[in-house]
Amino acid sequence: MITPRDRVLGRVADHLVALGRPLRVAVDGITASGKTTLARELTAAVAARGRSAAHLSMDGFHNPRAIRHRQGRDSADGYYADAYDFQAFERLVLEPLGPGGDRKYRERIIDLGSDTPIDEPPVVAAEDLVLVVDGSFLQRDLEWDEVVFVDTPFEIARDRGTRRDTELLGGLEQAERAFDQRYHAASRRYLDEVGPAAGASVVVGNADVANPVLRRIGGPADAVVNLFSYGTLQTPSVQREHFGRELTGAQDVLPGYRQDWVTITDPAVIAASGTDRHPIVRHTGDPADTTAGTVLEVTTEELAAADLYEVDDYRRALVRLGSGTDAWVYLAQRP
Known part of the structure; x- marks a missing residue:
């Protein structure tokens, strides 16, 4: 039986499969909007349609902890400016898969848990690859072929994220403080400065994960x-x-x-x-x-x-x- 979520993801997958080769796809949204889950499911839906597909997380392209936390562990500005090594990601992933690239890209440069740099050999992409990448702030400094914006209200994302990260962040109170002061404060700045929903080529409402809403597809808001x-x-x-x-x-x-x-x-x-x-x-x-x-x-x-x-x-x-x-x-x- 095809669920409402399968149907929406299938329509997005149909859209991506019809486009250029290779295809660089961002799955963007505020923290705990459901980006990673949607990206994994979308990758599987693309592969089920007979096209090569791979999923990457921006977790593998974080800056080292000393850079990420140099403005303070709870700093929203620090999270916004210092969390990711966008320059390395552009050089090692987006450029090789872009026009004229050699299709040799890196899957990660750091182990986030141990804060250890990783120097793995590149992966050679298939000519028809759809690379699906989830992360935060992906429309700030990077250019993509397609962007899926996962649109989830802050209050719902906060509830999901604090429950998910309670153990990781040392308790529910600490998780709530981290979301309020760092993660979602930075996300609000991103929405204000960049307007990522309007710039995305696909917008999926994800307040109800079982019944997502396909709000836009095929280009930015004015297309x-x-x-x-x-x-x-x-x-x-x-x-x-x-x-x-x-x-x-x-x-x-x-x-x-x-x-x-x-x-x-x-x-x-x-x-x-x-x-x-x-x-x-x-x-x-x-x-x-x-x-x-x-x-x-x-x-x-x-x-x-x-x-x-x-x-x-x-x-x-x-x-x-x-x-x-x-x-x-x-x-x-x-x-």
Whole structure:
């Protein structure tokens, strides 16, 4: 059975699998927002779709303790400025996996528990690698191909984090003080100075871990993307129901794909579209096979809404249309 969390992570994984190679993905958010768990699950979802995937934690790129705590063990400014060695991470991970890089990257440079430097040989990335990295402040000094922002309210993250770190930090009272004075004080500064949710290409609401919310996908908050529809998303009533407005579009065709049909069982989708019989397209590679439809301009919030409207028979992919326009389209999950 596919859970609500599986579905949201699956939509994000579909999005990443369709993009460049290798792909450098940040999973960003405040302390204890659920970044590490989501990053691990997302890595597994990408791998399940047949693409190489690996997960790194910024824990392996902390500065030594003497640098991390030089402004005081409880200092928020110290945590914000001194926790991570971003320069080493950029040089040893992001640059090798970026344009023109040799794909030889390091997985860590320090053992955080023992505060011991590590000099391990680099890993050679597969050409199609999706590297998923979780950590704090990841949009401050680094450039990524994609950023997933895990949006969790401070009060919920504080409760999670203090319970998680009670033993590590010497008791519940000490953990609460550390979150209030250091970790979340630094996180508030980060939100104020950088605005990481607006700059992220994907935003996942994670207040309820069993029922996350896909809030945005496909670009930053002000982005507009092309979505090619050959089916019910062209219908004004469906657009009003899921986007809150009627969309404008241009006619186009999708070459190399033939149209088929799928029977929908989701009552909400049937109610919105008025039918349980929806078109679906499958790749043939034959230029004589074409599917007509409409290129719609949608916001990243609307693309997320479209992802949740389409049932699991569909996956979203990036294609080139007959006009030469690049657009997202929902294809058959399996050829």
